[in-house]
Amino acid sequence: MVERTMRNGKRIYTSVFKAWLVKQARVPGVSVSGLAVRHGVNANLLRHWMRLEHWGAPAPGPVLLPVTVTHPAPAPAPTPVADGSAPIEIVLGEATVRVPVGVDLQHLRLVLHALRA
Structure with a gap:
């Protein structure tokens, strides 16, 4: 011993x-x-x-988990805009501002300023 x-x-x-x-x-x-x-x-x-590995039971090997590969659904094609401009979405915290094409910039500035405050 x-x-x-x-x-x-x-x-x-x-x-x-x-x-x-x-x-x-x-x-x-x-x-x-x-x-x-x-x-x-x-x-x-x-x-x-x-x-220690060399006394007693050997160390357990790696465990393999089942994996299923799925292909995601194709993304919808974007809708074309005739004049080359597109609407904009602005996310500020929990608020989302959707800006349509042709919005008055002064009005947009006032809205964004109010959301930041």
Whole structure:
């Protein structure tokens, strides 16, 4: 179980013991903390060993989710404007101002100024 003890008191465990203990800890219903105490190992150290890939169960692979590709409905064709100008929509916060073709610019300035205030 203990391969050697360092000068500072740290114990180095054998790989076989680590793998066996991790396997025991993965059994459903086993208390990891209780198992660690019974075998003289710190519970946090055992949990660390359990997170390592090369002892116990391999890490789960990526999960693939089903994807459905749909083509969006075609956008409606814009309506042509005879004289080359088009109406304008201005969004200011929650207000939308629709400016028709040929609007009086002075009137539009007053409306926009009032909305900003």
